[in-house]
Amino acid sequence: MSGYGERRRSQAERDAITVEIGYALFSAAFAAAVLFGAAAGPALLFELPSTVEKVSLRAGLTLAPLVFVVRVVSVLVRFRNGAQPSQPGRTSPDS
Template sequence: MSENGGRRSQAQRDAITVEIGYALFSGAFAAAVVFGAFAGPALLFELPGGLETLLLRTGLVVAPVLFVARVVSVLLRFRQSPQPSQPGRTSPDS
């Protein structure tokens, strides 16, 4: 975890909280957009029964899958990226 006995600093906890919030918000937004793209025409227009059902069910399946995929990808990327020692500054090697 960290050098001070395995406990995270307040800044680390804040960064994790912000990243979780970003992951949830961006996942929900992406899922809503995809659901709207699939199910929107079925909700707005008179379509044949089979096509309307297909579009709604596709939206109901794809949206949660996209939500989970987005949340997992954001959190894994956060976990794997090294945090800069001095935010806003580059290292002398770069």
């Protein structure tokens, strides 16, 4: 079943992928919730004109899932491209 160029991942690599997926989902859910609260919160808390309330709720319901997907994809693509420090907490000598 293994194709050309494929190799088995070590346990550490599988753990890193699992942690990164969890981070992507958690941070995306948090960002979407904050954006929804900012966009739709005033409509839910205050009595606003009907059109403003509808637009605010629709904006929150439209933007929150979009932000969620964009955040998950951006975190996972960055991880896939190897934008991880080689030694966490350390910088290169010429920085």
